[in-house]
Amino acid sequence: MTPLPVTQETEQRLFFHNYARLPIAVTHGEGVWLVSDDGTRYLDMIAGIGVNALGYGDKRLVDAISAQAEKLIHASNLFMMQPQFELAEKLLALSGLSKVFFANSGTEAIEASIKIARKWAGQFGNPDKKEVLSLSNCFHGRTYGAMSLTAKPKYVDGFEPLLAGTGMINFNDISDLEERVSDKTAAVFIEIVQGEGGIHRISQPFIDRLKELREQYNFLIVADDIQAGCGRTGTFFSYTPLNAEPDLVCLAKPLGGGLPLSAVIGSDKVADVLSYGNHGTTFGGNPVACAAGIAMINAIHDDKLMENAETIGRYLNDEMQKLAAKHLQILDIRQYGLMIGITVNKEAKYYAAKALLKHVLVNATSVNVIRLLPPLTISREEAQHCIATLDEIFTEEGAE
Numbered sequence: 389m390t391p392l393p394v395t396q397e398t399e400q401r402l403f404f405h406n407y408a409r410l411p412i413a414v415t416h417g418e419g420v421w422l423v424s425d426d427g428t429r430y431l432d433m434i435a436g437i438g439v440n441a442l443g444y445g446d447k448r449l450v451d452a453i454s455a456q457a458e459k460l461i462h463a464s465n466l467f468m469m470q471p472q473f474e475l476a477e478k479l480l481a482l483s484g485l486s487k488v489f490f491a492n493s494g495t496e497a498i499e500a501s502i503k504i505a506r507k508w509a510g511q512f513g514n515p516d517k518k519e520v521l522s523l524s525n526c527f528h529g530r531t532y533g534a535m536s537l538t539a540k541p542k543y544v545d546g547f548e549p550l551l552a553g554t555g556m557i558n559f560n561d562i563s564d565l566e567e568r569v570s571d572k573t574a575a576v577f578i579e580i581v582q583g584e585g586g587i588h589r590i591s592q593p594f595i596d597r598l599k600e601l602r603e604q605y606n607f608l609i610v611a612d613d614i615q616a617g618c619g620r621t622g623t624f625f626s627y628t629p630l631n632a633e634p635d636l637v638c639l640a641k642p643l644g645g646g647l648p649l650s651a652v653i654g655s656d657k658v659a660d661v662l663s664y665g666n667h668g669t670t671f672g673g674n675p676v677a678c679a680a681g682i683a684m685i686n687a688i689h690d691d692k693l694m695e696n697a698e699t700i701g702r703y704l705n706d707e708m709q710k711l712a713a714k715h716l717q718i719l720d721i722r723q724y725g726l727m728i729g730i731t732v733n734k735e736a737k738y739y740a741a742k743a744l745l746k747h748v749l750v751n752a753t754s755v756n757v758i759r760l761l762p763p764l765t766i767s768r769e770e771a772q773h774c775i776a777t778l779d780e781i782f783t784e785e786g787a788e
């Protein structure tokens with residue numbers, strides 16, 4: 389039988405039109421290189437949208453997945469399973485928090501957090517204490533609760549009515565923060581580094597004031613570390629250097645080593661909020677995904693990948709600054725470990741398409757931001773290859 393052609397025509401015929409897929413069919417990967425069906429090797433500065441922290445084909449990860457798959461692929465949360473327990477223990481040790489809930493995707497971790505926050509707030513006898521706030525320019529996911537917390541109209545328009553009792557605070561605007569939070573606030577959701585929003589970090593004064601207001605009004609701080617967490621910014625949790633002390637933390641993307649897995653980690657404050665049947669998921673905490681998660685976290689520590697994220701991130705930033713001095717198209721560069729945003733003078737997808745032709749994968753976000761989220765394993769030579777390619781693209785364009 390002839391295999392189905394993996395082309396854009398077939399894609400259009402088969403699927404809802406919600407993804408703008410790149411015009412390449414990928415078959416496998418090696419390290420930070422992704423390989424297409426015609427054998428072309430692409431330097432991957434996207435890493436499955438920040439998922440593939442270890443790059444492709446890490447033997448420890450593959451072995452952990454195969455070993456667990458041979459033993460047990462799924463049993464459900466009707467049972468106790470070693471890999472879930474081990475991973476939960478690791479996450480509690482890393483965070484210093486008290487309880488874990490596993491789900492399958494980032495947006496599900498956000499949904500669970502909204503539910504935990506509202507139920508937690510219910511115990512204080514104020515029926516209006518249901519408000520869940522987020523920050524302008526944020527992204528928390530695409531299910532109804534998470535989408536209602538998400539800022540950009542492109543993710544929201546046409547899907548109204550949104551979840552009631554949600555609202556937005558202007559990013560890093562302390563006076564707006566002071567105005568918006570009140571006794572009615574159950575939780576404030578934050579991304580320490582906004583990813584989809586174009587790589588913008590919350591300021592220290594904003595975090596400090598948020599913590600003071602938490603004391604005053606008794607609400608939860610929820611850190612959405614779905615994109616910035618698991619070592620990408622140089623610390624396991626992106627909030628650590630800012631001492632944000634969240635009550636709930638959401639992890640996903642790299643957590644399952646490429647398999648679907650997310651976690652909500654909660655403090656003592658919320659430890660007893662959920663009771664039996666209150667919340668759950670059939671697949672959440674799948675033992676194969678948890679085994680992969682354990683291998684992924686071990687590799688991050690064993691290979692000092694957080695240090696690598698710091699070093700290579702700084703190198704990419706330094707080199708990009710040199711390019712910015714040379715090319716007027718570059719307007720701004722923001723770098724936190726291996727989360728890098730380059731603001732350019734036109735739609736970033738124009739440059740992403742040029743880079744694709746040169747076999748380098750970069751992502752365009754927030755209209756005019758080129759986003760780099762490479763595997764944490766990236767070497768200096770590979771980073772240099774990315775810089776040289778961007779240099780070439782800006783030079784060629786300048787000469788046009």
Ligand SMILES: Cc1ncc(COP(=O)(O)O)c(C=O)c1O
Nearest residue numbers: 493494495527528529583614615
């Ligand atoms: C910060 C943040 N929160 C939530 C999500 C949603 O995660 P998922 O796509 O796994 O539902 C994403 C995905 O990009 C994200 O970057």
